[in-house]
Amino acid sequence: MKKNLARALSVLCASVMLLTVISGCSTAKTDNSGTATGDSSTAAEAGTTAAATSTSGDTGKKEFANKTLDFYMFEGGYGKAAEEAIVAKFEETYGVKVNMVSSPKIGEILRPKMISGMTPDVIMMNLNDSSGIVQALVKEKSILELTPMLDEKALDSDSTIRDTFLSGFLDCSFAVPYGDGKTYLLPLLYSPQGLIYNKDYFDKKGLQAPKTWDDFFALGEAAKKDGRALFTYQGIYPSYLEIMLYPSIASANGIEGYKKYVNYEEGSFKNDAVRQVLTNFQEISTKGYLLKGTTAMNHTQAQTAMMQGKALFIPCGSWMEGEMKDAPREDGFKFAMCPAPTLTAEGEQYASVALDTVLIPKAAKNPELATEFLKFLVTQESQKTFAEKASGIEPIEGTLDLCKSIISESLYNFYAMFNGDVLPLVDSLKALPDGCKVVTNDEIWVKPTSKVMNGQMTVDQWMEDVEKAFSQIREDFCKSGTTVRIILTGLVKERLPSPILLQGSG
């Protein structure tokens, strides 16, 4: 009896354990099949979209057959209040339901979902997203092309969406990832980056923001007399230096030269212009203008040191004001930003921008509504909402003035940097080919920077190493069978009407 009871009990326990595990699996399966059915019905709906997406005569608003939209967004420095407000307005206007998911770790939430086929309709991401979702989507060509949408009229104006954007944003390498003139990612918010300085201190001392490297070093002498260093940077994250050196290189080499660099072309990092810029950069250290201990500091430490008046400049973006709002600072500290120095007084000034972009995955279940949502995100009303609730500015003509009364003075000053002759530098290194194992951040910044600053490495060695990494990347482009953009250096002075494409041999 007893034995039987014990056996029965143990068998029961074991089966419960096993069942739990199995049902765990089967739940996931049911979910999947549920989605799968959803898929096929969506497909069926998509077939009738033309009929289903009709413009209702009364309101002038389109009607959509599929009334749900899955919107996943990265919740970073901008928060999510603006998107929430816009989503609510969108739902109200169109009578649809938007499932909005936001998280600072949205990449990690998205990855398993997308692998199991539950692709959202709209994804909003910061381009520095470390989860690699955007990069992976670009690599796989899994993003819906937005070019047709850009040529449609904006929801609240007669000009096309393309025409409302500030120049340089829609054709940057982020937005046009394959270099074929077709836009896949829509830059939604931009934040300027440059050299941050304390306006109050500059005004008091009668100092001017530098234009050229000579001006910059002259300020170094003035600072020395006052017991300050000229410059510091986020030592253990040296890629912040992009903010200073890329615009300076673009100015020295011309924007075409810079575009060669972001395409990893031969000689794009090893040339006289780059050498001059990097040599100047090294002189910050060798001439004693660098804040002592910079190479050991993280971003918070370096930025705090700058705000406490230990250094005049630090490369950073407009997010710094919010990021450091609790940090100690010297009395009267006022944020201001200037572009990176140029080699000559006539040189064009550039300032790089960080972008938050939206995209529609190819596998989206409701691309029609997603496209409409994207258009809705760039209306004047949405621009104001972003400015008001997130201090975010869209790269659209007139936005800054439209929102001047809404945003803070220092934020306006950051963006106003572009009101002069300063041009935005939007391009960044092109997505790497499949299977490429070069870590560009390591090769360009992490490995050389501290050595160069400590005088253990020459500028020529730096350029040599980067060129070596670039040649590996070009080789990988060929191997992966991806098309490689070759520009005949020296022969072609004008911008080519269409890039010469070379099919990879692999």
Next chain:
Amino acid sequence: MNKRSGYIFAAVTIIPGFLLVALFLIYPMLQMIYQSLFNVSSLLGSPSFAGLDNYKSLLGDENFIIAFKNTIFLTLLIPVAVPFISLVLSVLVTQTKLREKALYRVLFFFPSVLPMVSVGILWQFIYHPTIGVINSALNSLGLGNIAFAWLGDERFAMWAVVITIIWQAAGYLMVMDIAGIDRIPIELYESATLDGAGALRKFAAVTVPFLWEVVRMTIVFAIGIATNVGFILTAVMTAGGPGLSTTVLLQYMFTQAFQNSNFGYAMSIAVVVLLISFVISLISNKLTNREIIEY
């Protein structure tokens, strides 16, 4: 009859644990080895079979070689240094006549209950080039010329991290040693005292031999600490820099997986970490294999 129900009972109690280990440890590990044979560089696309290509690429990847050397350095140094220091600490807080023994136990163990990231940030400030405790002390002693930027200098960064790992981990292993020491019969020490043995002799002739099994265990733990804690602390304190001087394999794996989307390649790096831990555990087992003294 009794025996059979005993088996069933054993099975019922073991199976859940086994299933959990299988699901969360063995299965991912097998997946890792399997995926390291593919070019999984994408989110949705189908991976292509690469055979041993990922491993071949490792050999020609100089960043990998640097990270490999750094990892070997840690996995050789930490399993020697940390168990030794924790052994000494455990003897100090159990066998000496210090009045504040209880306090020291708490103090030494304290770092183990701090979140790892806090430890990293704490030490980042201790090593801070201008406002850090160390450099402030050096400056006030007139030794400003050796007040280096500890975490920003390739010569010192790794050692600075090693000291942090020891500070973080020694107390944890010390508790294990204390538990072992408490089990050593007090008579042994008494007779050793009668035979005229001093503190050092007692340590070498009584404590260490009787504690040997525990020490071996702490060594294996320390191998895990070297790979895992080493990664967390370098990620927080130096981000692998300056240069790649504190980049360990797990950091490089993370970079390849999440910056470059090279998941297959990252898995092959993880397999190397697994191999290193495995081989070093084997070596330590061989080296420390002595006759166990039963009492």
